[in-house]
């Protein structure tokens with residue numbers, strides 16, 4: 001049976017490109033520019049002296065409504081026109097094995113079709129550097145084309161592409177739009193690009209331009225950043241990844257950025273703009289910079305609006321991450337003031353890095369301030385003051401215990417914010433001497449002073465009544481003397497007591513078999529009940545301990561219990577809330593019960 005070739009309906013292909021591949025018809029101009037630049041590259045490979053010019057004639061300038069794009073590139077012979085322009089997907093820019101040749105921008109063999117996004121007819125007039133007459137190719141959006149010898153010879157080698165706006169697409173052909181698009185995509189191209197009389201290229205790539213002094217270079221790049229992104233950078237970092245032929249700059253944001261919002265960057269490929277909002281160029285944690293880069297070897301996706309994810313892009317991402325990290329470490333040595341300013345704005349990103357990276361960990365240790373029982377300070381300074389410090393994993397626990405802990409000589413660090421506990425736990429990897437232990441609140445009470453024995457004796461009846469009042473709530477009562485005296489009572493659970501409480505809850509919820517199993521664990525833990533530690537150094541608490549009426553003792557101790565729970569931001573169980581209410585109302589009752597005569 002005879003084999004047949006696929007038929008392609010060009011209307012379907014154009015529809016596919018315009019609606020699904022390209023985000024906007026504006027890309028048509030980029031594709032034309034790109035073909036011109038590639039043709040020049042091809043010609044100069046054989047003849048380095050050949051001119052490198054792309055000239056855009058907007059409609060109106062030639063006396064009619066057509067757009068003309070002239071290039072001084074290699075041109076096409078009649079045979080090449082038939083082969084390359086008439087076959088969708090055919091490109092001269094691949095090698096014998098079909099791989100994209102790295103010196104060209106194009107590779108897919110579909111770019112010229114983008115002309116049909118805005119025109120019904122695309123005309124190519126071309127004269128090859130290899131000789132032969134000027135050829136005219138006219139392609140239509142419905143898939144028909146014709147090839148003929150041009151009526152007039154082109155005076156120079158090169159190609160002119162002619163587009164006539166499709167009715168309704170005129171907005172893409174105004175001189176203003178065309179100039180804007182040419183500037184946007186092409187201002188860094190290594191050719192002379194003009195729109196009518198207006199030059200578009202000419203300035204060097206901003207980060208490669210020569211300046212008299214480093215300060216002038218910095219000022220020039222700062223104003224470039226303002227123009228592009230609208231901010232004055234906190235710092236500027238030069239970027240270079242030779243394996244990808246990549247160079248550029250990273251601008252450090254002067255305000256804090258949302259770490260979950262994806263940072264995007266302005267990416268040029270072979271000095272043609274890919275897009276101004278390319279994600280995935282940097283590791284996720286590097287949300288504190290916006291970059292502008294140009295790369296020779298990275299590849300675009302077919303829409304040419306994003307980077308193609310391959311090993312090289314992975315390598316680039318890693319190398320750029322490394323560069324930012326080195327910059328930070330160097331900054332800590334050369335400019336601590338700027339580093340502090342940076343950390344104030346972008347500490348979350350740096351902390352995220354420190355969880356995995358020793359260099360960053362060291363930086364966080366030395367430079368980043370944490371909340372501690374001595375106020376805000378770096379972990380380095382805190383470790384110097386408190387060789388045997390502790391940390392909490394919970395902000396509330398820190399708030400509740402830092403003053404008491406500090407008064408007992410135990411330095412406390414708040415590890416309750418994002419990444420903090422993970423960072424603190426990793427410090428031992430930096431230096432085993434820096435190992436901070438998590439605070440066990442139960443351990444605190446072992447540091448509190450005992451009351452003297454005479455007081456201890458006096459307190460026996462009080463304690464018996466207090467224990468009786470607290471027993472139903474599963475809490476022991478002790479009296480100690482500790483600083484600060486302003487704290488009337490503390491509710492302390494050891495880690496083991498917390499475990500016990502969880503066990504009790506699971507038992508209540510479990511079926512009988514499991515309740516037995518869990519019950520077997522209990523004796524070992526029974527000693528670790530949470531404790532209400534009344535502070536004998538506090539004047540009010542001391543007066544409470546002299547009460548003799550068991551009812552009043554129960555009310556007072558339960559209200560101290562409720563206050564200690566609230567102060568330590570412990571969760572209140574229904575029984576705790578009930579006890580708190582009852583003690584409040586009971587005390588109120590005591591306060592208003594006696595009439596004035598009785599009081600005197």
Ligand SMILES: Nc1ncnc2c1ncn2[C@@H]1O[C@H](COP(=O)(O)OP(=O)(O)OP(=O)(O)O)[C@@H](O)[C@H]1O
Nearest residue numbers: 035036039084091092106107108109110111112159
């Ligand atoms: N201005 C030009 N000068 C010389 N040859 C050209 C020109 N424009 C197009 N061509 C030829 O036509 C071929 C097809 O062009 P087209 O723009 O469709 O695809 P491409 O540039 O090869 O790849 P891509 O789809 O990635 O842009 C090119 O490979 C090139 O050989």
